[in-house]
Amino acid sequence: MKKTIPMIAALCAFSSVAHAQSSVTLYGLLDTGLAFNSNSKGASQYSLASGNLQGDRWGFRGVEDLGGGLSAIFRLEGGFAINNGTLGQGGDLFGRKAYVGLASPYGTVTLGRQYDTLGDYVGSFESANAEELVTATEWGSIYGAHPGDMDNLDNSDRINNSIKYASQNYGGFTFGGIYSLGGKAGDFTEDQLxxxxAGYHNGTLSLGVAYEKAKDPNYSVFGTNPNANTSTSTSALNMSSPVYSGFASAGAWQVISAGAAYRIGNxxxxGVYSNVAFQNLGSEAGAGLNPKHLTGTASFNIGELNFAYLVTPALQLGVAYTYTRGDSVGSISGATYNQxxxxxxxxxxxxxxxxxxGIYEHASGEDSTGKPAVAAIANLSNSSTDVQTAVxxxxxHRF
Structure with a gap:
């Protein structure tokens, strides 16, 4: 027995050395609280809600040193609701992230289900996006996203079948790109994205810019979860927010976005600006996708200014204002959202x-469905009027 114990210890030590440059980490985040919606389709609502500031998640990430500066990497991350244990992202086991790839001195290439370049390079400047806590301006909860999260800066929609490249950090400057194969037989470009x-961080100043375009957005961007509809039946609508649901027949979705943050002491x-365009309206022939028989392009301009202050090392306060304006298209005059x-x-x-x-939103004008615009705070049931408040x-807790 005395000989066995030192032998086991030696084997464990050898195993530790042999795999010193390789690791697998289990991590997660739990977030829950009490939520109030002043107008949920006509009635006030109180609920115990999960994933408020950030989505509940658990996952594994790993790295294996292959030598010569080359490493194999992977990440599997699933979302869930802590209040009832159900899976998030429409029932995906690893719906938040699922990828494998290689990291080298020339950058990283990963393949799988991933975040897009909008979230990677501009999302951190939005008050609602708290994925990586890059600029300290992200505190606004998932309800503080831009209306319907139409620019995807809050990472509401992941990208399936994607190949992504991310550069190394060159003196604070980074860049990258993503391409998603549609996977449709007989059409190489259908559903592609x-x-x-690119981004720049130097300690006090942070900048980011991104461009993204997707074909058939009702399916390629807003329909990437298992519960999404992929047919052209009457229930084929995946773009559910009234802010843009009337534009589900668009043949393309294009977003140009830029953000900046500057730190002065505490x-x-x-600030963030996004131009979102639903192009080639009427291209998708699914029943119910184009009830107003629209053609052309529906565009939105979104601007956000935010401010965060660290009162003490333990207390942070934040305020943000977002203005969203939809241009007129066809018989629809367009809507304005102040949040x-x-x-x-x-x-x-x-x-x-x-x-x-706390979130307050006021809507005016005519929304994408051709009706008087109602307040539609992201990730909540729509208001029945032009005003909505959420607290x-x-x-x-992170682990």
Missing amino acids: YGLG ATIG VNLGANYFLSKRTDLYLV VVGIR
Whole structure:
């Protein structure tokens, strides 16, 4: 027995050395709280909601050193609702991220289900996006996203069948691109998506820009979860928000977006601009996709200004204003959405914090369905009027 124990210890030590440059990490995030919606299709609503500040998740990430500066990497990340244990992203086991690839001194190439360049290079400047906490301006919760998250800066929609390249960091400058194969027999370009992005971070100043275009967005962008409709039946609508659901017949979706943030002491000032275009309306022939028989292009201009201040090392406050304007197209005059986000975070530790977020939205004009625009705070049931308020208080823990 005395000889066996040292032998086992030696084998464990040898195993540790042999795999010193390789690792697999289990990680996750739990977020839940009380939510209030002032008008959920005509009635106020109180609920215990999960994934408020950030979506609940668990996952594995790993790296294997292959020598010569080359490494194999992978990531499997699934979303769920902590309140009832159900899977997120329409029932995908690893619906948030699922990819494998190679990392080298020349950059990283990954293949699978991934975030797009909009989220990678511009999303961190939006107050609602708290994926990587890059600029300290991201505190606004999933409800603080731009109307319907139509520019995908909050990563509501992942990209399937994608190949992505991300450069190394060259003095604060990074760049990359993504391409998604549609996977349709007989048509190489159907449902395809491609995008390019670049960013710059130097400690106090952060900049980002991205361009993305997708064919058949009702299916390629807004229909990438298992519960999405892929047929041309009367239930083929995946673009559910009234902000843009009337444009589901678009043949293409194009987004040009840029963001910036500047830190002054404990304060961070940020801004985002996005131009979103639903092009070639009427191209998708599915029943119910084009009830107003629209043609041409429906465009939106979105601008956000946000401000975050670290009152103490443990307390952060934030405020943001977003203006969204839809241009007229066909018989639709277009709608305007004004939104204010307010938030406070109190950090009990590096991994656990308490939060309070409030969202107010006012809509005017005529929305994509040709009806008087109603307030439609992201990730909540639409209001029955032009005004909607949401308040959420909760706790977030990372592991």
